[in-house]
Amino acid sequence: MRKLYNKILPYILLLPMMILMIALVYYPIAVTFSYSFKRMKLTRPDDIEFIGLKNYIDVLRSEDFLYSLQNTVFLLIVVVILTTVFGFAVALILNREHRLSGLFLAIAILPWAMPPIVNGIIWKFIFFPGYGFVNKLLIALGIAEKPIDWISDRFLLLTVVSIVTAWRSAPFCGIVCLAGLKTIPKELYEAAAIDGCGTLSSFRYITLPLSLPFIGIGMTSASVTAVNIFDEIVALAGFSDTGKNLLIQNYLTTFSFLDFGKGSALTYVIMLLTSAIGVFYLRSLNKEITY
Amino acid sequence: MRAKEFEKRKNKGANALYIAACCLFLILTLGPFVWAFIVSVTPEYEMFTNTLKMLPGEMTWGNYVELLDMESRYSLRFTQGMLNSVKAVAITLIIGLPVAVLTAYALSAMKFKGRAFIKYGLLITMVIPVFATIIPLFRIYSTHRLLDKSFWLSLVYVSSFLPMNTWLMSNYFASIPRELYEAARVDGCGYMTCFFKVILPVSYPIIAASALIMFLSSWGQYQIPLILASSAATKPVSIVTSEFMTKDTIFYGVTAAGGLLAILPPALMALLFRKYLINGMMQGSVKG
Numbered sequence: 001m002r003k004l005y006n007k008i009l010p011y012i013l014l015l016p017m018m019i020l021m022i023a024l025v026y027y028p029i030a031v032t033f034s035y036s037f038k039r040m041k042l043t044r045p046d047d048i049e050f051i052g053l054k055n056y057i058d059v060l061r062s063e064d065f066l067y068s069l070q071n072t073v074f075l076l077i078v079v080v081i082l083t084t085v086f087g088f089a090v091a092l093i094l095n096r097e098h099r100l101s102g103l104f105l106a107i108a109i110l111p112w113a114m115p116p117i118v119n120g121i122i123w124k125f126i127f128f129p130g131y132g133f134v135n136k137l138l139i140a141l142g143i144a145e146k147p148i149d150w151i152s153d154r155f156l157l158l159t160v161v162s163i164v165t166a167w168r169s170a171p172f173c174g175i176v177c178l179a180g181l182k183t184i185p186k187e188l189y190e191a192a193a194i195d196g197c198g199t200l201s202s203f204r205y206i207t208l209p210l211s212l213p214f215i216g217i218g219m220t221s222a223s224v225t226a227v228n229i230f231d232e233i234v235a236l237a238g239f240s241d242t243g244k245n246l247l248i249q250n251y252l253t254t255f256s257f258l259d260f261g262k263g264s265a266l267t268y269v270i271m272l273l274t275s276a277i278g279v280f281y282l283r284s285l286n287k288e289i290t291y
Numbered sequence: 292m293r294a295k296e297f298e299k300r301k302n303k304g305a306n307a308l309y310i311a312a313c314c315l316f317l318i319l320t321l322g323p324f325v326w327a328f329i330v331s332v333t334p335e336y337e338m339f340t341n342t343l344k345m346l347p348g349e350m351t352w353g354n355y356v357e358l359l360d361m362e363s364r365y366s367l368r369f370t371q372g373m374l375n376s377v378k379a380v381a382i383t384l385i386i387g388l389p390v391a392v393l394t395a396y397a398l399s400a401m402k403f404k405g406r407a408f409i410k411y412g413l414l415i416t417m418v419i420p421v422f423a424t425i426i427p428l429f430r431i432y433s434t435h436r437l438l439d440k441s442f443w444l445s446l447v448y449v450s451s452f453l454p455m456n457t458w459l460m461s462n463y464f465a466s467i468p469r470e471l472y473e474a475a476r477v478d479g480c481g482y483m484t485c486f487f488k489v490i491l492p493v494s495y496p497i498i499a500a501s502a503l504i505m506f507l508s509s510w511g512q513y514q515i516p517l518i519l520a521s522s523a524a525t526k527p528v529s530i531v532t533s534e535f536m537t538k539d540t541i542f543y544g545v546t547a548a549g550g551l552l553a554i555l556p557p558a559l560m561a562l563l564f565r566k567y568l569i570n571g572m573m574q575g576s577v578k579g
Contacts, residue, residue, distance in 0.1 A: 002481075009482055013397035014409060016390045017453060024424065024450035025416050031427035093316050096309065104313070105569065106562055107320055113561035115511030115529045118550045121536060122327045125547060131342065133326050140343050167323070172572065179573035199305060224418060231513045235533060250422050255518060260426055267422045278418030282411075 035264035042258035055265035068249040079226035082166035087173025112171035120235025123164040157243045173218030180214025331547035354548035372531030382445035383509045395460035417454040439522040463497040500571025
């Protein structure tokens, strides 16, 4: 009796999770897949028909797809670079113990706690196209003559979005790197100092290589954040065409034009494109680190 | 003697560099909040004067009064949004935490058929984009009249936060010394007694961290409620604040004030319980 109980107990414990995940994740994913082969517009609810790969072909051929894919790739690259550099810098700052280090740590996690949409709103005041903070600063310093329009130029807007997103994602990267820095044995630095290593060379030969696995975790998590940027773009530029990435394009197709078939196909194309990052992400979660 | 002098000067240089880096860090991190605050206390008539002055000529608390004074047209929507956010967070935590704890315990402490399959099946959903599930969910919710209901919205939150939190917790459970489990088993405890008597009492840090992460992530949701809960009775404060900027004639002062008020709860929680949060995040990166 007891044995049987022990055998089925794990499944009983997992039951609530399974119900939730099947109903709200696995089943919908399968349904999305079936939608992607159908002509299915909510504006014409009676006209639903199986059309094979037509949605996929339409999506891949459309200019909007190429345009938003370029934007996504741009955001991915810039956000990952900015997040990693600033995250690691924050970790180095926090790694030194002094009277204020507790306070610094508290301040460092603030951006991470921000709702992404509010993050975008707050930064909109800084990169405001009229007399916002950055424009005031640039004009006062004599770098710009008149206010710069940050929102309507494609790559200017994407750069601003990258900065804003990196600002929010750098703290997590920083904390992860800090965890890495803290695991480096102090003896290594002492030994290096005895061998005549300076600050720079011990950074180059001890700190950097031993933090690499953690920087890797930070980078993968930053890339997941980067491909999923949505709120910041909406806050800074609305659903305009200039800054749209794949997710915005997907939102517009599905919920503005109510084309569920094409939207579902686009979703699967995005999933396929991002699955490489996903594999890296899962791997980084399971990594064992040895010295 | 010379070497010492050199060492001293080098340390001084490094210190100056460190202090400069700290200042830059403080300016870049706190600056946006400070600027949003300045905008929020700037009178509307001064907002668009083309001046290079950084600070407004006079300060006004009008925008905050507007949002919190129950009479005005903004405050009704704003306070309702705050309440909706609190409600969604509460339901998410009440359902999400127990489910995550049970799942993590089963996956980390028990051996059974299909364990690896279930574990990776759960983890993989962490990288699946929201749209993969939300398109059919929208349709299912609208045919069953589940749209604009806080409870059903929160269930979607739970399903998207479960993998991350389960993973954090099961790492923690796995790092609890096996002797503790075995001692309890020798004393004749079953899995469940062992769970309540041994595991739960030592796991409060990770449960607190997980609760905090769930709180912050549900408070910050925008995409999911935009699609599943966009009516006035259910939409969270994040959507309400963003609407001040897009839908209405634009009042920047009110938007800035609203944004700052909307981040007050998550910022306070993060600051108060930062010990658990940071330990939880570190736990996540240094596998236990």
